[in-house]
Amino acid sequence: MGDNWSFVLAAYGLAVVVVLGYWRMLVRREKDLDQ
Amino acid sequence: MWKDLLVERRSKETLNALFFFALLLLFVFEFALGPDRERLAGALPGLLWLGFILSGLLGLGRAFVVERENDCWEALLLAPGDKSAIYVGKLAGNLLLMLVVEAMLLALFGVFFNLDIVPALPALGVVILLGTIGFAAIGTLFAAMTTQVRARELLFPVLLLPVQVPLLLATVKATEAVLLGEPLGAVAHWLKLLAAADVLYVAVGVLTFDFVLEG
Amino acid sequence: MVRVLGAVTVVALAAGLVAGLGLAPREATQGNVQRIMYLHVPSVWVAYLAFAVVFVASIAYLAKRAEAADQLAHASAEVGVLFTGLTIATGSIWGKPTWGTWWTWDARLTSVSILFVMYLGYLLLRGMIEDRERGARYAAVLGIVAAFNIPLVHFSVTWWRTLHQPPSLMKPGPGTMPPVIVATLLVNFVAFSLLYAYFVAKRVRLLRREAEATS
Numbered sequence: 001m002g003d004n005w006s007f008v009l010a011a012y013g014l015a016v017v018v019v020l021g022y023w024r025m026l027v028r029r030e031k032d033l034d035q
Numbered sequence: 036m037w038k039d040l041l042v043e044r045r046s047k048e049t050l051n052a053l054f055f056f057a058l059l060l061l062f063v064f065e066f067a068l069g070p071d072r073e074r075l076a077g078a079l080p081g082l083l084w085l086g087f088i089l090s091g092l093l094g095l096g097r098a099f100v101v102e103r104e105n106d107c108w109e110a111l112l113l114a115p116g117d118k119s120a121i122y123v124g125k126l127a128g129n130l131l132l133m134l135v136v137e138a139m140l141l142a143l144f145g146v147f148f149n150l151d152i153v154p155a156l157p158a159l160g161v162v163i164l165l166g167t168i169g170f171a172a173i174g175t176l177f178a179a180m181t182t183q184v185r186a187r188e189l190l191f192p193v194l195l196l197p198v199q200v201p202l203l204l205a206t207v208k209a210t211e212a213v214l215l216g217e218p219l220g221a222v223a224h225w226l227k228l229l230a231a232a233d234v235l236y237v238a239v240g241v242l243t244f245d246f247v248l249e250g
Numbered sequence: 251m252v253r254v255l256g257a258v259t260v261v262a263l264a265a266g267l268v269a270g271l272g273l274a275p276r277e278a279t280q281g282n283v284q285r286i287m288y289l290h291v292p293s294v295w296v297a298y299l300a301f302a303v304v305f306v307a308s309i310a311y312l313a314k315r316a317e318a319a320d321q322l323a324h325a326s327a328e329v330g331v332l333f334t335g336l337t338i339a340t341g342s343i344w345g346k347p348t349w350g351t352w353w354t355w356d357a358r359l360t361s362v363s364i365l366f367v368m369y370l371g372y373l374l375l376r377g378m379i380e381d382r383e384r385g386a387r388y389a390a391v392l393g394i395v396a397a398f399n400i401p402l403v404h405f406s407v408t409w410w411r412t413l414h415q416p417p418s419l420m421k422p423g424p425g426t427m428p429p430v431i432v433a434t435l436l437v438n439f440v441a442f443s444l445l446y447a448y449f450v451a452k453r454v455r456l457l458r459r460e461a462e463a464t465s
Binding site for chain 2: 312364367368371374375378379384387388390391392394395396398399402403405406407409410
């Protein structure tokens, strides 16, 4: 089987986006409460 | 419990509408699949249960609407004693309603799709009964939960359908085998799963219904 | 406290990333795609952990009526759905080069995606009930039903699939895994568990503050 690095990077990239996205949502909503 | 059955028999409106709906479903299935007998026969177990579930969704969705419209909901909440009796009564009513609709659908399927279901009927009856108990048990519980929620027509199927996937898989597979003339022993593992699901669902329903009817 | 947890989580995740993408060797049979396993398997572990926490917290809420238990269930369900989604997505990306297709109705993919829609429905129910106390009660009932349904889903889907094909395994058998791969997997398990704890802690705090702000 080939190297398929593009699939590996896509999976890791997606994971990073999802995790960071959720974290930012939490932070933003907490900031909204502070104001 | 008997009150429910009585109300249902007296009004008959739900049953009539469901009968009409079942008839329409047959039309839709026929149009969607075309006149090809072979293809129809292959898809039949799935279609049959799709029909049961769709009419069940409509029938069960209305289970507590009558109470709400007649302002009996408060009376249900205030009812003294064990609320699980109310659940069992509602469950029995829904089960009966669904079984009647399913019998009608089955007869219609037999007539319109030229099926000889009579030899498979006893085995099919076991499968249908086991599947319907589980469906009605969770359906009754969820119907009570969604009655007081906005967009309940939407929420009820959205909550119910994913939970019903094991029942659907088991019943469709068992129905498929039974319609092919296999004995019940060949699908014993599915029947055990159905029985386990029924016991589990009814038990959870009885135990948690108190909390649903609190307010 | 949460901040410290967050910092530890970031360190662990970075270690997991380095180990998964760099230190771990290219797997012999699957090639580099196997590296996706370091995300996929810990994700599904976190998802199951999260739903188990929902189950326990739901029972605790119904028994004690503590708002904290409800908030824990809510937060855990949300994080669980997030990681279930991640499991499905990474599994799909792994499947494309391995099976040649983004999606097959493989037993594991199917049962995880049923969990996904089941708990998505749970979150939907929570979002649709304005009354906080009633929402908590109904969600707790649903959380209990859904948890009991997990083994049923698992068995039914496995039987449904394995009659046609053996379940395809994401991971090679435990005996065949070289120690480096096991170690990398372990690091990622720890990192993802920490991430789960961090997210839930943050989400619970947010829910508590939102509850205080509105009451």
